Amino acid sequence: MxxxxxxxxxxxxxxxxxxxxxxxxxFATLAAASASALADPVADFYKGKQMTLLVGSDPGGGYxxxxxxxxxHLGDFIPGAPKILVENMPGAGSVLLxxxxxxxxxxxxxxxxxxxxxxxxxxxxxxxGVHYDLAKFNWIGNVSTEISLVTAWKASPINSIQDVxxxxxVVGGTGATADSEASARVLNGLAGAKFKIVSGYPxxxxxxxAMQRGELEGLADLSWSEIKSKNATMLATGDFKFLAQNALxxxxxxxxxxxxxxxxxxxxxxxxxxxxxxxxxVARPILAAPGVPPDRVAALRAAFDKMVLDADFxxxxxxxxxxxxxxxxxxxxxxxxxxxxxxxxVRDRLTEILSPKx
Numbered sequence: 001m002x003x004x005x006x007x008x009x010x011x012x013x014x015x016x017x018x019x020x021x022x023x024x025x026x027f028a029t030l031a032a033a034s035a036s037a038l039a040d041p042v043a044d045f046y047k048g049k050q051m052t053l054l055v056g057s058d059p060g061g062g063y064x065x066x067x068x069x070x071x072x073h074l075g076d077f078i079p080g081a082p083k084i085l086v087e088n089m090p091g092a093g094s095v096l097l098x099x100x101x102x103x104x105x106x107x108x109x110x111x112x113x114x115x116x117x118x119x120x121x122x123x124x125x126x127x128x129g130v131h132y133d134l135a136k137f138n139w140i141g142n143v144s145t146e147i148s149l150v151t152a153w154k155a156s157p158i159n160s161i162q163d164v165x166x167x168x169x170v171v172g173g174t175g176a177t178a179d180s181e182a183s184a185r186v187l188n189g190l191a192g193a194k195f196k197i198v199s200g201y202p203x204x205x206x207x208x209x210a211m212q213r214g215e216l217e218g219l220a221d222l223s224w225s226e227i228k229s230k231n232a233t234m235l236a237t238g239d240f241k242f243l244a245q246n247a248l249x250x251x252x253x254x255x256x257x258x259x260x261x262x263x264x265x266x267x268x269x270x271x272x273x274x275x276x277x278x279x280x281x282v283a284r285p286i287l288a289a290p291g292v293p294p295d296r297v298a299a300l301r302a303a304f305d306k307m308v309l310d311a312d313f314x315x316x317x318x319x320x321x322x323x324x325x326x327x328x329x330x331x332x333x334x335x336x337x338x339x340x341x342x343x344x345x346v347r348d349r350l351t352e353i354l355s356p357k358x
Contacts, residue, residue: 046080
């Protein structure tokens with residue numbers, strides 16, 4: 001007969017042998033659950049990937065420089081830390097780029113685009129070649145607000161915006177939806193200006209070169225931040241004459257340059273001008289295709305918001321001498337909604353001006 005202590009010891013062994021496999025399976029299940037909880041499907045997707053940031057302008061312009069600034073930093077804040085390659089795709093004021101992102105590029109979050117802001121009203125005004133629905137894009141963020149200038153070259157006889165109401169001024173254009181042409185058409189249509197647009201220039205830098213060569217008298221829309229960063233020498237030597245500011249409010253450092261919108265005196269046309277110049281508040285928008293998985297869209301938006309607050313990004317921005325006033329994706333969505341909700345009168349008038357029947 002077994003003693004009591006022997007029985008208890010043997011019973012313990014038996015119970016342990018029965019429980020050990022169950023405990024092992026339980027711990028394995030818990031470990032798997034913990035690993036699953038810690039896994040990040042967004043990070044898993046982007047890890048080792050290369051993203052493409054399309055920019056709707058030629059190399060060297062303001063949009064291009066900002067796109068490259070973003071590309072240097074945005075990947076650091078996306079889970080998985082993908083590398084980002086910039087690809088220039090100028091043409092039709094970023095309509096071609098927008099068509100590509102909407103219809104051709106992968107809808108997986110690896111392609112995004114920094115577009116010229118005229119895209120934001122291209123659908124509203126029935127611009128040629130538009131094959132997208134603005135409301136269906138996933139907007140990521142806006143790199144900067146913008147103030148631009150009606151600018152005459154120093155050799156031009158035009159010395160004030162009032163002169164443009166009296167005589168023709170030959171200006172360069174970079175695409176139907178680009179500000180270089182749209183701003184000229186807005187002032188022609190709403191204020192009686194006499195801009196003659198020479199279209200077909202690939203980018204703003206090409207227009208400035210044409211001004212230097214005497215082919216053009218100026219530009220109806222030249223970014224103030226780009227002038228200060230890229231054309232600082234010309235600015236210092238007085239090569240530009242600033243005739244008016246295209247914005248709803250003046251730049252603090254240009255108090256004596258009048259606002260273009262103040263030339264619009266017809267009350268019926270005022271809302272048209274306000275809608276057009278409000279677009280300057282979302283001057284450098286970044287978009288992704290519709291259909292990108294929501295968790296990746298959320299990650300891209302969060303990455304943009306973190307990036308613009310990052311010290312390394314801000315130091316890089318300051319050294320680039322570019323103006324930066326970022327806003328999140330909601331400001332772009334709000335403008336798109338505002339444009340979509342425009343009255344038929346405003347919509348028809350702006351369409352008449354920006355998309356004249358051919």
